[in-house]
Amino acid sequence: MGHTLSTLDDVQERYAWFEQMRATQPVWLDEQSGAFHVFRYVEVERVITDFSSFPSQGVCNSILGMDPPQHRSYRNLITCAFTPRTIERLKGRVAEITQALLDEARHKGEMDIVTELAYPLPVTVIAELLGVSPTDQPLFKRWADGLLGQQLSDARLFQPDEQEIQRLGQVHAQMQDYFIALLEERTHAPLDDLISVLLRASTDGKRLSGEEVIEFCKLLLVAGHVTTTDLLSQAIRCFDEHPDVLEQVRKQPELLPGAVEEVLRFASPFWRLTRMTRTEVRLAGTTIPAGTLVFAWLASANRDAEVFPDSERFDITRSPNRHLAFGRGIHFCLGAPLARMETMVALPMILQQLPNVRVIREKPLELFEGEFVFGLKHLPVQFDTE
Ligand code: HEM
DSSP states (O other), X not given: OOSOOOSHHHHHHHHHHHHXXXXXXXXXXXXXXXXXXXXXXXXXXXXXXXXXXXXXXXXXXXXXXXXXXXXXXXXXXXXXXXXXXXXXXXXXXXXXXHHHHHHHHGGGSEEEHIIIIITHHHHHHHHHHHTOOGGGHHHHHHHHHHHHTOOOOHHXXXXXXXXXXXXXXXXXXXXXXXXXXXXXXXXXXXXXXXXXXHHHOEEXXXXXXXXXXXXXXXXHHHHTTHHHHHHHHHHHHHHHHOHHHHHHHHHOGGGHHHHHHHHXXXXXXXXXXXXXXXXXXXXXXXXXXXXXXXXXXXXXXXXXXXXXXXXXXXXXXXXXXXXXXXXXXXXXXXXXXXXXXXXXXXXXXXXXXXXXXXXXXSSOOOBOOSSSBOOBSOOEEXXXXX
């Protein structure tokens, strides 16, 4: 469990390990770290729904680390920023950004789907959503990159590295300063952006403090783009590995939503979530003491054959497809509609405008190192030019 995943072969090996663990030790104590790991759908769902949040998920003092009742009032306040109307309104803009990115690459006959499209697209969308001015976007992207390096391994989670803490501290401090200034501006002159909406938001007479708005902006930057990058690039990889599927979705675009859900199940961007026990708990016959860390492997749950028949098969017509890629329960991903929308807008444009697109596999595809996120660092593709 110690080594990180660097290639798709490692990922395959890890999936084989998940299968073995589901069959033999569905609730497993890692003696080295003292943390428990769960692998089957039924326990993963219970752990992420019922257990307490882990206060520091490596990000910041965010909503992810809150339990009820604090979580409920905070979530109610921020939900107003992600209404179906906001998402619908953004659709046109997502298409424009995608078009501009495709235009830069279309004549070249090859491009890196990750760095030239799947990464800049969600970062730009979030920056615009938040109201970061276009001139500041390179700065914003630099922070996103800085936080992206924050892939904590198990070992580091228990014994964080001093240098890493310092580096992250610097990124957080810069973002903090930036958002404080932006907040100040919007307090005096509100606009139609998310920061202004958050500042205005109130339920039960409660408002978000400036501090809370800033924490949320920082979380969005982290939670909202790396995962969407993964979803989009993994979709292209999965289609490439299943040419029949590619053919099918080209001919029948109505199959695309199901295909995106299957990518979420089959190549889940978020591999696992962390929770804590507050009291002693019995789980599948195993006793977990109070105050213990529990890792819930979404990636494993999403391949559990008890819930997904023929679970190792990439099947875009799978129904039902109750995957856990966006989590479950009170912390269910707030940005799921946005991530789905961005993918649903960008994918058909990629398939239409990059004729005969295919992944270049001269070298093994490189992954982001880490235990939490399954993402490709690069996805070089070739396509025909007119
Ligand atoms: C929560 C995955 C995109 C914002 C979560 C959780 C998962 C997840 C698994 C649950 C965490 C937990 O239970 O501890 C994903 C995936 C995405 C994606 C796979 C893309 C494919 C986004 C986007 C945004 C976003 C685009 C916002 C712009 C959030 C927020 C939470 C969250 C704010 C915390 C909700 C809460 O604690 O109540 N996401 N996410 N996510 N996600 Fe996403």
